Amino acid sequence: MATFFELQEKNRRKTKWVVALFVAFFLWLGLGLDLALYYKARAHDRPTPAKVYRETGQGAYQEAELPPGAIRPYEKKSRPFRPVFTLVIGLLGAGLAWWELSGAAATVLKAVRATPVNGDTKGPGRVFHNVVEEMSIAAGMPMPSVWIIPDRDPNAMAVGLKHGDFHVAATEGLLLSLTREELQGVVAHEIAHIKNQDVRLMTTLTVLVGLSALIAEFVARCRYYGSSDQSGDDDSRIGSIIFVIWLFTVLLAPLATRIMALMVSKEREYLADASAAQFTRNPQALISALEKISGAAGATHSISQASAHLCIASPTAADLSDEQSLFSTHPPMSQRIARLRLIGRSMAQAPSGG
Amino acid sequence: MIGAIIISLIAVIAVFVAVSSYNSLINLKEQTNNSWKQIDVQLKRRHDLIPNLVEAVRGAMQFERETLEAVIAARNKAVSVCTGAGPANVAEIAAAEGALNAALSRFSAIVEAYPDLKATGNVAQFQEELTSTENRVGFARQAYNDTATSYNVAQQQFPNVLFAGLAKAAPATLWEISEHADREVPKVNLSFK
Numbered sequence: 248m249a250t251f252f253e254l255q256e257k258n259r260r261k262t263k264w265v266v267a268l269f270v271a272f273f274l275w276l277g278l279g280l281d282l283a284l285y286y287k288a289r290a291h292d293r294p295t296p297a298k299v300y301r302e303t304g305q306g307a308y309q310e311a312e313l314p315p316g317a318i319r320p321y322e323k324k325s326r327p328f329r330p331v332f333t334l335v336i337g338l339l340g341a342g343l344a345w346w347e348l349s350g351a352a353a354t355v356l357k358a359v360r361a362t363p364v365n366g367d368t369k370g371p372g373r374v375f376h377n378v379v380e381e382m383s384i385a386a387g388m389p390m391p392s393v394w395i396i397p398d399r400d401p402n403a404m405a406v407g408l409k410h411g412d413f414h415v416a417a418t419e420g421l422l423l424s425l426t427r428e429e430l431q432g433v434v435a436h437e438i439a440h441i442k443n444q445d446v447r448l449m450t451t452l453t454v455l456v457g458l459s460a461l462i463a464e465f466v467a468r469c470r471y472y473g474s475s476d477q478s479g480d481d482d483s484r485i486g487s488i489i490f491v492i493w494l495f496t497v498l499l500a501p502l503a504t505r506i507m508a509l510m511v512s513k514e515r516e517y518l519a520d521a522s523a524a525q526f527t528r529n530p531q532a533l534i535s536a537l538e539k540i541s542g543a544a545g546a547t548h549s550i551s552q553a554s555a556h557l558c559i560a561s562p563t564a565a566d567l568s569d570e571q572s573l574f575s576t577h578p579p580m581s582q583r584i585a586r587l588r589l590i591g592r593s594m595a596q597a598p599s600g601g
Numbered sequence: 602m603i604g605a606i607i608i609s610l611i612a613v614i615a616v617f618v619a620v621s622s623y624n625s626l627i628n629l630k631e632q633t634n635n636s637w638k639q640i641d642v643q644l645k646r647r648h649d650l651i652p653n654l655v656e657a658v659r660g661a662m663q664f665e666r667e668t669l670e671a672v673i674a675a676r677n678k679a680v681s682v683c684t685g686a687g688p689a690n691v692a693e694i695a696a697a698e699g700a701l702n703a704a705l706s707r708f709s710a711i712v713e714a715y716p717d718l719k720a721t722g723n724v725a726q727f728q729e730e731l732t733s734t735e736n737r738v739g740f741a742r743q744a745y746n747d748t749a750t751s752y753n754v755a756q757q758q759f760p761n762v763l764f765a766g767l768a769k770a771a772p773a774t775l776w777e778i779s780e781h782a783d784r785e786v787p788k789v790n791l792s793f794k
Binding site: 369373375377378380381382384385386387427431525526528 | 602632635636639644726729730733736737740741743744747792
């Protein structure tokens with residue numbers, strides 16, 4: 248088949264890796280601290296005098312006193328490893344993610360003051376509703392609910408995390424400025440975000456980024472570390488090394504996780520564009536829609552930066568410029584258009600039936 | 602001992618591969634059937650909608666009885682072909698739907714020419730409904746073709762090809778556009794705003 252299926256597969260694989268990296272990182276946040284504390288505590292354990300036993304016949308033993316002058320052997324207590332922080336950070340992360348995920352759709356739609364559109368609406372709303380239904384048929388998806396955002400700037404977004412709770416919203420500006428085919432492209436992009444489970448993924452990543460910032464903040468405020476513990480004990484040294492590495496990663500975490508989440512976000516935008524081309528079989532329409540959207544250089548004021556990764560184009564005006572920035576949620580428009588052109592060419596070469 | 606371990610390991614892997622291959626084939630078969638039903642749903646929707654559309658403009662188009670009747674006749678033919686048809690009847694259904702498409706496109710072109718209809722603003726709405734209906738059928742067909750293609754490809758791939766018989770997997774017929782006339786999809790106003 249055509250290239251976009253391969254492109255989708257490649258993107259999905261990449262995303263899996265990044266998510267795995269995130270999970271491993273959070274495990275390390277808890278486990279590293281636990282290990283460091285474990286070795287530190289073990290270094291402080293006083294070796295206790297070992298007990299000495301005497302055979303009393305028939306395989307029985309009895310505790311015995313050492314003869315005077317003998318050197319008593321010492322042994323170290325075995326200390327159970329308790330992964331307290333691993334559990335705390337893990338549970339905190341899971342709990343926050345769950346909390347965020349359970350109320351996300353309603354919150355976002357309320358925040359943009361969206362109004363629902365049903366099948367009886369007339370005019371542009373009716374066309375929008377029809378297009379959403381067409382694209383969900385093309386994607387083999389259940390029909391999401393449809394919303395219009397009262398904003399003059401052209402933009403669109405997808406929300407919803409679980410089956411039966413999917414929403415697609417477009418601004419009034421978008422409905423007025425695009426042709427029907429261009430609207431199809433944009434809606435297909437949003438439906439693709441839902442189908443590829445980007446909404447769930449990106450919301451989770453946002454939560455994780457916030458969580459790592461929280462942990463870093465907390466650690467930076469605790470000034471009790473760095474105790475100069477110069478007992479040449481091996482355990483103490485291992486503990487110190489693990490602690491330094493841990494501290495380093497924690498303090499870098501907010502930046503690293505944010506960049507990682509934005510990398511995923513960019514990949515998912517390319518994937519949604521490719522899927523939109525698959526659903527509409529018309530990458531040209533999406534290209535001209537993207538050109539129109541980036542041409543309207545204003546910011547979408549009603550959509551906050553927090554929901555940026557759910558939109559067709561970044562709602563921030565600065566992000567619409569063509570500079571490749573590490574901190575924008577969307578790839579530069581020119582790149583997206585270039586990739587769509589490539590898909591268009593490969594589709595022209597291998598026309599599929601239907 | 603080591604030989605026995607290796608043999609049982611290979612057996613476990615073989616069973617695992619067989620099960621996952623069988624499951625993926627069954628899964629794809631189900632998806633293909635499902636997207637076939639989706640075409641059915643959309644065709645039915647179109648068949649139900651056409652009488653309403655014709656009724657909506659009949660008053661203003663007294664002199665176009667032939668066109669209107671042609672549309673209704675093509676619609677009735679398509680309905681009778683579709684009832685109880687399965688993927689095996691793809692060619693028949695495609696022919697009937699093709700004829701309906703042709704009748705609809707003539708109908709739609711004539712509607713454009715009626716100033717009465719244009720004045721009431723019904724034309725825009727009519728065109729929109731017709732466009733959306735055509736698109737729904739088209740996209741359902743496209744989704745079916747996509748799923749059926751990946752099902753057909755999966756059947757021929759290794760190791761699925763070994764278990765295709767067990768999963769009763771047979772190549773699914775794609776919905777090809779057979780007649781030349783069909784390719785001329787009703788030219789409805791796509792730049793509708």
